Amino acid sequence: MSIKFGRKQMKKIFFAVLVLGVPALAIAADMTEDQKTLYFLGKAVSSKIKQFDFSAEESKYVIMGFSEALAGTTSKVDDTYGAKLNEYLGKKQEAIVAKQKDSAKPFLEKMSKETGAEKLPSGVVYIPVKEGTGLMPKASDMVKVHYHGTFPDGKVFDSSVDRGTPAEFPLSGVIPCWTEGVQKIKVGGKAKLVCPSDTAYGDQGAGGAIPGGATLVFDVELLEILKEPVASAPAKTEKAKPAKKAAAKETKPAAKPVN
Structure with missing residues (x-):
């Protein structure tokens, strides 16, 4: 059975995944293999920004920008907000770090x-x-x-x-x-x-x-x-591990991260 997602339905799915944490499978249980692959793409994209711990209100605008850019509609803001985004995320990161250290x-x-x-x-x-x-x-x-x-x-x-x-x-x-x-x-x-x-x-x-x-x-x-280096190192995975100091997008057991 093939399921086609309209723009409104896609926005609901992105909201569920990024904000509520509800699995998209609960919304579309009969997805095709291609649709599951695309769902995984959305999951991968969201994992890159999840670290910023956006509130539901903040996430609403993230999803709005994502959905409208994906649909090709006219942007509500200009490119000058790229620099403002870096500043905004920097402050979010500082707050997260301070919270982590204090709670520990x-x-x-x-x-x-x-x-x-x-x-x-x-x-x-x-x-x-x-x-x-x-x-x-x-x-x-x-x-x-x-x-x-x-x-x-x-x-x-x-x-x-x-x-x-x-x-x-x-x-x-x-x-x-x-x-x-x-x-x-x-x-x-x-x-x-x-x-x-x-x-x-x-x-x-x-x-x-x-x-x-x-x-x-x-x-x-x-x-x-x-005593001697092993020939085969553990395979890289998406999951962060204690990773090597050498720069890499993904990490290996017990070495420094390099994002």
């Missing part, structure tokens, strides 16, 4: 008082979970680990454990929290790393998945120390 302070304080917790020089909170029996890696080593990354509220943003595939990477090429914290884990051991934003993805965040200023929590198990 009680959590960081609480975690630093957990049994066995150690606050490292950078501010990272290291909490041993299971003592390993092997060697501890150096910053110059490659390591194989399993990790489970969450926000302070417990929401998962990335997990090699959930994927069922360990990650392999050089400790010299990851976010500072990992470079410092993983060196304290013996092979076979497990630890929790609580990473303040300046030891993780900083004020810029990582794509739309990790907001700027976010404190992150990683449960890490050190499986092996690899």
